[in-house]
Amino acid sequence: MFLNYREKPFALFYYVAISVRRELTRNEKFQMENLIKGFEGECLYDEILNTVGHENLYVLRDLYLNINNSVIQYDSIIVMNNRIVVNEVKNLNGDYRYENNGWYKNNKQMESDPFIQLSRGKSRLINLRQKSPWDFEVDGNIIFTNDDFSFVSDNEGMQSQAVMRSRLKKYFRSFKQEAVGNNAKEVVQLIKSAIVDNPKLPEPVDITQLKRGLYCGNCISYNLFKGQFQFVCEDCGSIESYETHLLRAMFDYKYLFPNQLMTRHSLLHLLNYEINKNTVFYALKKHCHILKNGNQTSYTLKYSNFDKELVKIRNTQRYKDKIINI
Ligand SMILES: [Zn+2]
CATH class of the missing domain: 1.10.10 (Arc Repressor Mutant, subunit A)
Structure with missing residues (x-):
């Protein structure tokens, strides 16, 4: 079950509010389009998860967690009795590849590497677990929600972390045997205790x-x-x-x-x-x-x-x- 509501990102409201009062710069337009695209991907993720069903899971969406004095954002965390799964949702389109520890679109190396983001998100949750009496495994996957996305890698580990749009229903169905009991409830409370507001608000407009x-x-x-x-x-x-x-x-x-x-x-x-x-x-x-x-x-x-x-x-x-x- 969804435990919270997914709001549009603050920065998206920010650009929309600016756009009705002055023309956006090229960079602002680009940022706004990216935010819209990202949010659409997350909504599609929610929609497909809804179709498959999630009554036997706890799902926390769009969270900022402060762990070890550093804040990190999560698109979705699925909590079950003995494990949690981080889902990093990416609405990318085009042909990507992962090679020599680099993330490329066509032949251009990209700045933000979703595999690094996922790994960082998982390790922070492991830190959180270490400070608690609760035990759970921490897994993670990157969910690529766009049909027009392809990805090749020289690393099999990377491939197995990626879930493509065409496999998404099947992926969600793989949680069907899971259940939530007291341990899962405590883990949700542990995660909730680390929730903070988004610390990276945009600069006030002139x-x-x-x-x-x-x-x-x-x-x-x-x-x-x-x-x-x-x-x-x-x-x-x-x-x-x-x-x-x-x-x-x-x-x-x-x-x-x-x-x-x-x-x-x-x-x-x-x-x-x-x-x-x-x-x-x-x-x-x-x-x-x-x-x-x-x-x-x-x-x-x-x-x-x-x-x-x-x-x-x-x-x-x-x-x-x-x-x-x-
Ligand atoms: Zn009018």
């Missing part, structure tokens, strides 16, 4: 380079007509309440300015003072935790997922949002 203000959630147009409680998009006709716009702006703030405090003033500045300060204050109090430090009051969102929260708001709001599909 706000002077950004278009400030509110935009339509449906077509991203800034051309909005302001009514008494809602905005109407003059391009697609969608209607969204002040509250919807404010919640979106708060999430944009969180992604655009990681590690920077959100204050009423800084949020008003991002939305170009298009909503009156008392309404903004009310929304901040409703949707955020309040932190007071001397004279300064700052806010952090109570929720981690904008889409989920938007559904809740839309179910309860008095002046209903109306999205026009074009």
Whole structure:
């Protein structure tokens, strides 16, 4: 069973939030495309695992673990009674080879070597085990989710660690005889005790380079007509309440300015003072935790997922949002 939800990576939200307020640089576009591709691969992995079934396993996804004072990210860890399996998920396409300890695409040596990543991930979990009273084996595989991927190696050990898309169902079926009992529960607790937040948040964006203000959630147009409680998009006709716009702006703030405090003033500045300060204050109090430090009051969102929260708001709001599909 899945023990947690797989969220899109923070950096992906970051690039999306930038892209609605200024043009992305070539490198930013490249990074964003890679993140989308990686996330699609992980979702496909989840989908196939769902199809095969995982009720007899504990599956922890997209984790950052702090082990021996160093943080490492895991795409998926499968926990069973006496062993755990690390799955490093790669949505690569093209022809790859592993030769003389190097990882190549066509004839070019690649910087990030998934076999090294897997091996590092496994050894950290072995470190974690050594500090605990629990015993379990640590295995690992690299899951290549793309149909258009081929891989040759001069090393049989490497080949056996790789699971290709065409073999993935069979691979998941190989866990069918496994079970989870008390030992597995304790191992899950051990892993959970090492979970930390993603330590590598991107650099805050320079706000002077950004278009400030509110935009339509449906077509991203800034051309909005302001009514008494809602905005109407003059391009697609969608209607969204002040509250919807404010919640979106708060999430944009969180992604655009990681590690920077959100204050009423800084949020008003991002939305170009298009909503009156008392309404903004009310929304901040409703949707955020309040932190007071001397004279300064700052806010952090109570929720981690904008889409989920938007559904809740839309179910309860008095002046209903109306999205026009074009
Ligand atoms: Zn619109």
